[in-house]
Amino acid sequence: MTKWVRFRAGGAIGFGTIAHSDITVHDGDMFGANKPTGQTLQLGDVELLAPCAPGKIIGLWNNFRALAAKLNQSIPPEPLYFLKATTSVAAHGTVVSRPVSYDGKVVYEGELGIVIGKRASNISEADAASHIFGYTCVNDITAADILNRDPSFPQWARAKSFDGFGPFGPAIATGLDPQTLSIRTILNGAERQNYPVADMIFAPHKLVSLLSHDMTLEPGDLICCGTSVGVGVMKEASNSVTIAIEGIGELHNEFHQAVKG
Numbered sequence: 001m002t003k004w005v006r007f008r009a010g011g012a013i014g015f016g017t018i019a020h021s022d023i024t025v026h027d028g029d030m031f032g033a034n035k036p037t038g039q040t041l042q043l044g045d046v047e048l049l050a051p052c053a054p055g056k057i058i059g060l061w062n063n064f065r066a067l068a069a070k071l072n073q074s075i076p077p078e079p080l081y082f083l084k085a086t087t088s089v090a091a092h093g094t095v096v097s098r099p100v101s102y103d104g105k106v107v108y109e110g111e112l113g114i115v116i117g118k119r120a121s122n123i124s125e126a127d128a129a130s131h132i133f134g135y136t137c138v139n140d141i142t143a144a145d146i147l148n149r150d151p152s153f154p155q156w157a158r159a160k161s162f163d164g165f166g167p168f169g170p171a172i173a174t175g176l177d178p179q180t181l182s183i184r185t186i187l188n189g190a191e192r193q194n195y196p197v198a199d200m201i202f203a204p205h206k207l208v209s210l211l212s213h214d215m216t217l218e219p220g221d222l223i224c225c226g227t228s229v230g231v232g233v234m235k236e237a238s239n240s241v242t243i244a245i246e247g248i249g250e251l252h253n254e255f256h257q258a259v260k261g
Contacts, residue, residue, distance in 0.1 A: 001247065003171040004030060004134065006053075007046040015051075018043065018171060031117045031133055031219035050091045051136060051172045052115060054222040057084040058211060059140055059160060063201050063226030070229055079202050079210055082156035084140070084224070088166030095254045096141065096164035104145030106234050106255065109227040110185030110193045110243040113138040114204050115172050120217040128205040131217070134174035135181070135204075137243040137251035138224045141165040144233070168222060173248040178204045185230060186242040193230035200225060 005023060006015045016025040016036075021043040028034030030052065061080045062073050090096060098106065117133025146159040160166075178197050185193035197203075202210065204225065211217060234241065234255045243251040 001173055001175040003173050003249065004051060005169075005171050006030070006049045006051050007041070008049060009041060009046040013049065016041075048092055048170055050089050050167075051169045052220045052222070054086055054089065054115075054220050055218050056215075057086060057088070057166060057222045057224065058082075059084050059156075059224040060202070060207070060226030061156075063207075064195065064199050064228035065201060066195060066199055067228045068201070075201055079207060081211070082160065084157065084166055085161035086166075087163060088141075088161045090164045090167040090253065092167070092170035092251050093253065094164065094167060095256060096167065097256045097258065099143070099162045102143050102146065102162070104143060107142050107144050107231055108185060108187060108192075108234055108241050108255075109138075109140040109142060109231050110183050111138040111140050111227050112136075112178065112181065112183055112197055112204075112225045112245065113168050114178075114208060114223040114225065116208070116217045116221040116223070117219055119219065120208060120212040123209055123212045125206050125209040128208040128212075131212075132204065132208060133219070134172040135176065135178055135245075135248055136168050136172045136222075137170075137183075137245050137248055138166075138168045138222075139185075139241060139243050139251060139253060140224050140227065141167070141255070167251060167253045168224075169249075169251055171249050176247050181245055181247060183228075184242075184244040186240075186244065187232065187234065188236060188240050192232055193228065195228035195230070197225075199228060
């Protein structure tokens with residue numbers, strides 16, 4: 001298994017593999033030809049960025065059996081999804097502030113993220129693995145009160161796309177089996193979510209295949225696989241949220257109720 005990160009050091013953006021706190025700097029294209037430069041950096045000496053810059057972010061709704069049962073939702077025959085603005089992306093460690101234009105409930109959603117590594121269009125489920133670069137941790141932050149505020153038009157994109165509402169990282173892990181993973185969400189020190197990827201209605205390979213029949217997936221695109229039971233509101237003035245997936249890492253962010261001044 002390899003973990004890939006993207007960082008800023010000395011005013012320049014770079015990428016490489018990380019083991020413990022050592023970053024082996026690479027040159028080239030993370031999703032294409034690349035090789036180590038011979039340079040090693042310490043994690044504490046760089047600014048960690050989101051591990052890639054997605055061209056699009058796709059988010060799933062109703063993709064876990066346990067949550068569907070709790071909400072009394074039927075199992076969908078095809079993926080139900082929305083698009084999330086790329087300007088919502090935030091890195092590990094970023095402080096996310098309440099949007100000026102919104103004063104309602106804000107919820108966390110711990111999720112597995114799929115990062116595409118090779119262009120995918122109309123691919124089979126059997127071919128999906130070769131188009132997936134790796135997996136990451138996602139917090140699909142949502143302005144919950146906006147979703148159904150207008151009964152004539154569910155506002156998925158708006159509710160999900162405020163600046164900072166798309167933290168993911170800190171790394172992209174390659175060479176692991178996503179079906180063995182579990183996603184944990186810890187809010188202010190208390191575990192709120194702990195659910196297995198194996199409960200997914202549309203498993204990662206199936207999901208990538210089906211989505212590729214709707215739209216071309218490009219290297220760096222991020223698919224947020226949906227969440228399960230345990231989603232909740234971030235109520236404190238300052239909230240600490242960690243999305244932890246063994247084998248990938250821990251994504252940590254803070255959400256502050258005070259709007260940016």
